[in-house]
Amino acid sequence: MITTELLSDIVNQAVKHGATEVEAFGVESTEFHVEVRLGEVEKLQEAASRGIGLRVLYQSRQASSSTSDVSPQAIEELITSAVEMAKLTSVDDAAALPYGDELAREIADLGLYDPGVGKLTTDRKIEMARSAEEAARGADPRITNSEGSACSTTTSKTILVTSAGFAGEYQGTTCALTVAPIAKEGGQMQVAAWGDRQRALASLDSPEALGREAARRVLRKLNARKVPTQEAPVVFESSAAEELLGDFFVAVDGYSIFRRASFLVGRLGETVAAPALTVIDDGRMRGAVGSRPFDGEGLAARRTVVVENGVLKNYLLNTYTARKLGLRATASATRALTGAPVVGFSNFFIAPGVYQTDEIIASVKNGFYVTEMLGFGFNAVTGDFSRGASGWWIENGKLAFPVEEVTVAGNFRDMLRGIEMIGNDLRFRGRTAAPTIKIDRMMVSGG
Amino acid sequence: MIEPIKFFTGKFNISISDIESLLGVALSRGGDYADLYFEHTTLNSLNLEEQIVKSANRAARQGVGVRVISGEKTGYAYCDEVDVAAIRKAALTAAHIAQSRSHVGPVGVSRVSPARDLYPVAQLIDDEPLPRKIELLNRIDRKSRAFDRRIREAQVSLADEFKVVLIATSEGKLIGDAQPLARMRVMCIADDDGALQSGFSGGGGRVGMDFFSDQVLDHYADEAARQAIVQLEAQDAPAGPMEVVLGPGWTGVLLHEAVGHGLEADFNRKGMSAFSGMMGRKVASEFCTVVDDGAMPNRRGSLNIDDEGNPTSRTVLIENGVLRGYLQDKLSSRLTNASLTGNGRRESYRHMPMPRMTNTYMLNGASASGDIIRSVKRGLYAAQIGGGQVDITNGKFVFSVTEAYLIEDGKVTAPVKGATLIGNGPDALTKVTAVANDLALDEGVGTCGKDGQSVPVCVGLPTIKISEMTVGGTK
Numbered sequence: 001m002i003t004t005e006l007l008s009d010i011v012n013q014a015v016k017h018g019a020t021e022v023e024a025f026g027v028e029s030t031e032f033h034v035e036v037r038l039g040e041v042e043k044l045q046e047a048a049s050r051g052i053g054l055r056v057l058y059q060s061r062q063a064s065s066s067t068s069d070v071s072p073q074a075i076e077e078l079i080t081s082a083v084e085m086a087k088l089t090s091v092d093d094a095a096a097l098p099y100g101d102e103l104a105r106e107i108a109d110l111g112l113y114d115p116g117v118g119k120l121t122t123d124r125k126i127e128m129a130r131s132a133e134e135a136a137r138g139a140d141p142r143i144t145n146s147e148g149s150a151c152s153t154t155t156s157k158t159i160l161v162t163s164a165g166f167a168g169e170y171q172g173t174t175c176a177l178t179v180a181p182i183a184k185e186g187g188q189m190q191v192a193a194w195g196d197r198q199r200a201l202a203s204l205d206s207p208e209a210l211g212r213e214a215a216r217r218v219l220r221k222l223n224a225r226k227v228p229t230q231e232a233p234v235v236f237e238s239s240a241a242e243e244l245l246g247d248f249f250v251a252v253d254g255y256s257i258f259r260r261a262s263f264l265v266g267r268l269g270e271t272v273a274a275p276a277l278t279v280i281d282d283g284r285m286r287g288a289v290g291s292r293p294f295d296g297e298g299l300a301a302r303r304t305v306v307v308e309n310g311v312l313k314n315y316l317l318n319t320y321t322a323r324k325l326g327l328r329a330t331a332s333a334t335r336a337l338t339g340a341p342v343v344g345f346s347n348f349f350i351a352p353g354v355y356q357t358d359e360i361i362a363s364v365k366n367g368f369y370v371t372e373m374l375g376f377g378f379n380a381v382t383g384d385f386s387r388g389a390s391g392w393w394i395e396n397g398k399l400a401f402p403v404e405e406v407t408v409a410g411n412f413r414d415m416l417r418g419i420e421m422i423g424n425d426l427r428f429r430g431r432t433a434a435p436t437i438k439i440d441r442m443m444v445s446g447g
Numbered sequence: 448m449i450e451p452i453k454f455f456t457g458k459f460n461i462s463i464s465d466i467e468s469l470l471g472v473a474l475s476r477g478g479d480y481a482d483l484y485f486e487h488t489t490l491n492s493l494n495l496e497e498q499i500v501k502s503a504n505r506a507a508r509q510g511v512g513v514r515v516i517s518g519e520k521t522g523y524a525y526c527d528e529v530d531v532a533a534i535r536k537a538a539l540t541a542a543h544i545a546q547s548r549s550h551v552g553p554v555g556v557s558r559v560s561p562a563r564d565l566y567p568v569a570q571l572i573d574d575e576p577l578p579r580k581i582e583l584l585n586r587i588d589r590k591s592r593a594f595d596r597r598i599r600e601a602q603v604s605l606a607d608e609f610k611v612v613l614i615a616t617s618e619g620k621l622i623g624d625a626q627p628l629a630r631m632r633v634m635c636i637a638d639d640d641g642a643l644q645s646g647f648s649g650g651g652g653r654v655g656m657d658f659f660s661d662q663v664l665d666h667y668a669d670e671a672a673r674q675a676i677v678q679l680e681a682q683d684a685p686a687g688p689m690e691v692v693l694g695p696g697w698t699g700v701l702l703h704e705a706v707g708h709g710l711e712a713d714f715n716r717k718g719m720s721a722f723s724g725m726m727g728r729k730v731a732s733e734f735c736t737v738v739d740d741g742a743m744p745n746r747r748g749s750l751n752i753d754d755e756g757n758p759t760s761r762t763v764l765i766e767n768g769v770l771r772g773y774l775q776d777k778l779s780s781r782l783t784n785a786s787l788t789g790n791g792r793r794e795s796y797r798h799m800p801m802p803r804m805t806n807t808y809m810l811n812g813a814s815a816s817g818d819i820i821r822s823v824k825r826g827l828y829a830a831q832i833g834g835g836q837v838d839i840t841n842g843k844f845v846f847s848v849t850e851a852y853l854i855e856d857g858k859v860t861a862p863v864k865g866a867t868l869i870g871n872g873p874d875a876l877t878k879v880t881a882v883a884n885d886l887a888l889d890e891g892v893g894t895c896g897k898d899g900q901s902v903p904v905c906v907g908l909p910t911i912k913i914s915e916m917t918v919g920g921t922k
Contacts, residue, residue, distance in 0.1 A: 037717070045523040046540050049510075049797065066506040068527040074507065081505050088577045090499035122543075145718055147840075182719055182840055191719065191840035221841070226917075229687035259496075259600065260643065261636060338506040339492070375845035376834045377867035377919070381636070381643050386684070386867040386919040388836070388845035405843050407867050407919025409686065443921045445686035445869075 002026035002050055002070065004169055007161040010054060010075060015163055017083040019056040021097045022163040023297070025335060026052045029156035034122070036129040037148035044122075053337035054078055058086035062095040066337035094323040095340070097297065102319075102329060103166045104293065104300035111287040114200035117173035118155050125151040128177055128207045135211025136181035140219055147180035147191055149211075158292075166298035174289060175201055179214045185222045192218035192372075197430045199287050217371070220392070224402035226446040227393055233367035234408055234442045235360055237391065238425050240370045241434035244415075245350055247378040247385065248279070251412065252306055252314075253343045254321025254332070256380050263383035263413060264312060272312045273416035276353055279307040281316055283331060283346030290347035290431035296335035301346060304330045318343050349433040353422025357436050360421045362397035368444050369394050370408060383412035389444075406446035415439050451613045451623020452558060455485050459529040463556065466615045469513075469531070470554035472538040474617060477547030478517040480777070481554075482755065483538075485511050485529060485613040486796040489573055495584040495603040503577060512796040513537045516778055517545040523799045556621040561751035562758060565744050566653035568627045572607035575656050580605055583631070583659055587668045591635050594672035597679070599638040601671070606630050614756035622756045627653050628747070628903060630892060633667045637675035644681070646674025647831075647849070650890030652747045652905075674831060674850050677862050684851065684866035684920025690826030691868065691916045692819055692854060697832060697889035699808050699906030702737055704835040704844040705872045706730070708897070710764050710772070711790075711802040712779035714839050721842030721873050722770065730770045731876030734812050734911075737765040739774055741789055741805030747891040748805040748905035752789070755800050759789035764807075765876070776802040794900040804895060808907030812882025816910035819881045821857040827918055828852045828859050829868070842872035867919040875913065883910035 007024040014022040028050040035043040052075070053066040063085035065078045133149035152175070159169045178195030194214035196205040205213075236244060256262035264272060283301030285291050292301050297319050305313045317325065318333035318341050334344025361369060374388030386409035392399040410418075423436030456462060466483060473481035487509045494501050511534050512525040522544025524537035572580070584603045591601040607629040615621045632649035648671035652658065693701060706722070714720035722730065731737070741759025743749050750759045755777045763771045773779075776791030779802060792803035820828065828851060835846030847867045852859045888907035895904040 041520055041544070043521045043523065043799065044544050045799065047523075047525045047537070047797065049525070049527050051527075062501065063503045063505075065504065068508050068510060077507070085503040085505065085577060088500075088581070089503050090501065092499055092501050095501065147717075147719055189719075189721065189840050191838070224841075229917075259602075259636070260638070261645065338490070339504045340502050374838060374843065374869070375836045375847060375867050377845070377847040377865065379645075379865055381645050382864070384864055386847065386865065386921075388843065388867055388869045388919070390843070404841065405869055405871060405917065407686075407845070407869050407917065409684075409866065409919050409921045411921075443686045443919075445917055445919045447688060447917070 002028050002052060002159060004159055004161060004167050007159055008167065010079060011161050011163050014054065014056050014079050014083060017079055019058055019083050019086065021057040023055045023097060024052065024161045025337065026159040027156060029154055031154045032125065033150065033152045034125050034129055035148050035150045036126060036133055038146055039130060041126055042148060051337045052078065053335065054082050055340060056082045056086050057095060058083065060091045060093055060095055061086045061089040062092060062340060063089055064339055094320050096319065097162055097164045098299055098319045098329065100164055103164065103298045104168060107168050107170060108293045110284060110291045110293055112170065112172040112199050112291055114173045116201045117153050117175050120153060131207035132177055132179040132211040135208040136179050136215045139212055139215030142183045142185050142219060142222065143181045143215060144184050145182035147182060149179040152176045160294065160298055162298055168294050168298060170293050173199055175204055177204060177207060177210055179211050181214050181218050183218045183222055188222060190218050190221040192221060197289055199289055203287065221390065221402055224390060224404035226405050227403055227444065228447050229445045231441050232444050233364050233438060233440055235364060235367065235369045235436060235438045237369065237371045238434055238436050240373050241350065241437040242432050243373050245348065245432055245434045249345055249348060250380040252316055254315050254317040254325065255343055257315050258321050258324035261381045267312050270312055271310050273307055273310040274419040275310040276422045277307055277310050277416065277419050278351035280305055280351060281345050281348045285347045288347045288428060290345065292346060295331040296333035296341040299329055299331035299333065302331050316343050316345060345431065347428065347431055349426065350435060352424045352426040352435045355421050355423050357423050357425055360423055360436055360438050361394055361399065363421065364394040365396060367394045368403065369399060385410055385412055385415065406444055408442050408444055410442040449611055449625045451611050451625060452621065454611050455613045461529065461531060465531050467553040467556055469534050469538050470615060470617050471552050472535055473513055473515050473542055476542045476545040478515045478545035480516040481617040482514050483511060483615045484754065484796050486610060488608055488610040490608040491573060492604060492606040493580055493584060495588055498588055500581050500584065508795065510796040511537065513541040514799055515541045515544050519782060520544045521778065521799060525796050554617045556615050556619050559620050559622045561622065561624055563751060565742060565749050565751055566627060568655035569657065570655050571609055571627055572629050572656050573609045583664060586664050587633055590665050590668035591633065591672045594669055595676050597637045597639050597676060598635050598672045600636040602634045604632050616756055620756055622752055624751045627655065629654055631659060631667060632892065633671040635671040635675040637679055639679045642679060644675050644678035646671045646678065649892045652745045652891040653749055654745050677850060681862040681864045683922040684863040685827065685918055685922050686920045688915045688917050690823050691913045692823060692826060692828045693908060693911050694828065694830045695885045695887040695908055695910050697906065698829060699889060699908035700832055700835045700846050702807055702809055702908065703804060703906050704837040704846055705870060705875045706737060706764065707804045707807050708837050709839055709842060709872050710774055712773040712775045713802050715773050716779050716783055720839050725770050728770055729768050730873055731765050731768040732879045733768045734882040735765055735768050735876050735879050736810040738763050738810065739804055739807045743806050746806045746888065746905045747893060747903045750805065753791045754793045755791035757787050757789045757791065759805060762788045774802045774804060776800055792902050794902055798900050801898065803897065803902050804904050806888065806905040808886065808888055809882065809909060811884045811886045811909050814881045814883045816883040816885050819883055819910055819912050820854060820859060823854045824856060826854040828854050837872065843869065844872055845869045863920065869917050869919060878914040879911050880914045881912040885909050
């Protein structure tokens, strides 16, 4: 078992081996995953796993090691390899553990653990997946096949101990249910996946609701076609807007900033977006999937306003990037078992606006309502954006016909300034969330 | 070289008769098939940035995955401890998928060795002293900066791993493999008075230290720097349908997305691929022959045996435009009575195998690349591309170009900015109107994601012309 005592012992031993700063990170988790397809259980996976990661500094030289083997011999190797490697890397003045006064003093209870998740029986999980798939398949005769439905749960324990005197531990659970029906009509076949992921079982959408929504999403994709290439206003449905937010994160990640590899370098305090836009990273939201009492370096989780009414207020920073930029860290250190901490978001979202989705669509005379995107066409250095998209064409304020095999392109500088309306439909289904967003003009490339 | 059976029985307190009884435990509630996948992997990475080595990392990963197949059902469990009690517990968990009570005793296994070694390595990078590896990174950094005074920054990383696996199956096979893998990556940032651009390069494979010769390292450095500099002059990319010429190499991502995933047997068995039921039908122009070959020496996607213990092979997916084959794993081949192709792969012992690509490429055609370009009046020449993605079910796929030029009156002219290209898998290759004789495989940087699992792959393409594809620029 991985305990605070074991990690403290590792930290002490590493110091004895000559390390000047040490951080030990441990994770123990159990996972369960069941997939049902066409009513039958297709895959069932269950396991417990664990690992220890160690980061050491030797006179400002950094190295890390990790292991899934917690035998005394493996731990000895973990320590010696990290310390020996650190003696051979370069002096990097910004590489250091956080200042003592930045560390979390108490471990806040953020409601991350639901004992009900661990108590769910296998039969109940199978039934949840089966119900979601049944609800989707029963919705319409055009739904003729299914990629299946999956129910997954995890329980995990995270421990962090550092030579600066930090020792913290927390437990968390997640439960997720996804379903992906396939519909056919007129020689066209479409799939749409829909799901929810929460910390607590009670917060999870019902299997029936998820199934019905998945059915609605796949049916509306049928009979889609290309549209001619044109400039047009583009409305991003909440789940597509969430992907834009994911791209935006790269541009405010502290590493992109100190590397000068973001179009938002040097813009703190300036207006970078329409006044309607507020973007927040909040690690303290109660019961949220991205919440954590402390970050990957032991800083107390906090709420950071990244963009407020269009003005860029903060980048997201861990200790390293904060020191490179001469700023304070935003408790955004995220770590894997191996390697130095990186910058990650906790619960990252666009604050909801005032408009109903219908009002937003009604405001468009001729434009594109994007419901799904494909590909990775975002360049944070330049802000250039170009991705595959599908959805519906809007004519005279109404959804007219489904569209596929087109791209939407623009530059994020213009897209941020061009945000005209923000919806009130914010709902977290994971660690990011965005409401519906309307951008005044983008290039839609099709036929 | 490491002998995997000895490696596991020697390093851990486990014998062949233990393995035989564990297979019996896996089948204790019935089931058609069971296997055990033992893995021990060491991974190293080294990162240079701002002309200093910022971190060195090392990870050790070990464990055992147990799988039980019963009809179309799969039960899977794993443990991080390579010991009999932990594996037994996992085997009992995986066994729950099967419902019958027919008791099977120990399952005898006999040792089999892979028929060949596609990646003999004299000295593992894993065993190389750190200062020697650091020297490689420093060389690339110096060389990148020397390319042009506007190269402001180079980020260089070397990642290497050494994976030893042992697979025991209820069909009586006990087979292992030792799999080295290395990848060097370079990113350059060009800064021309505040206007920034980036360029990427790199390569590797199932190779040892000798692969990274000075010449190879200098090539990575020059290539990343050159791309970043070219982009400084890039204009807005065009929007709309047009003729597209893809240069040779990594552009093979087109095949990976347009047809490769859609030809994985699991999607087809379940009738959810845009290619389902199209075997023997024309899905590409007669110029196109596409193969997946996991048995190429030293390639990033190569394997002596797949992760189910079966030999990898060369599978013709499309022959002169006609769909000929799917990529099979154990489960799909059993359920559809198809021959195994050696494409059952998994990310680690924590994952169940599924059909995956290995090295996927198009065979040479008869045209000359120069003639292809001269035949285009107005179009896009894509020299380098980034990542791609596909919707298996409706067949729509995208890839983003990262180095592209306009073709005007048969000549490659101005560089244009990155853009996404979108097409439809089942008909994109029907629009291939010329294939050149300059096939190149990518240099060894590819990673493919499916269902949350990443595996190393390779792609390749000769220069080809596509009569029409939608280019997602802004102009």
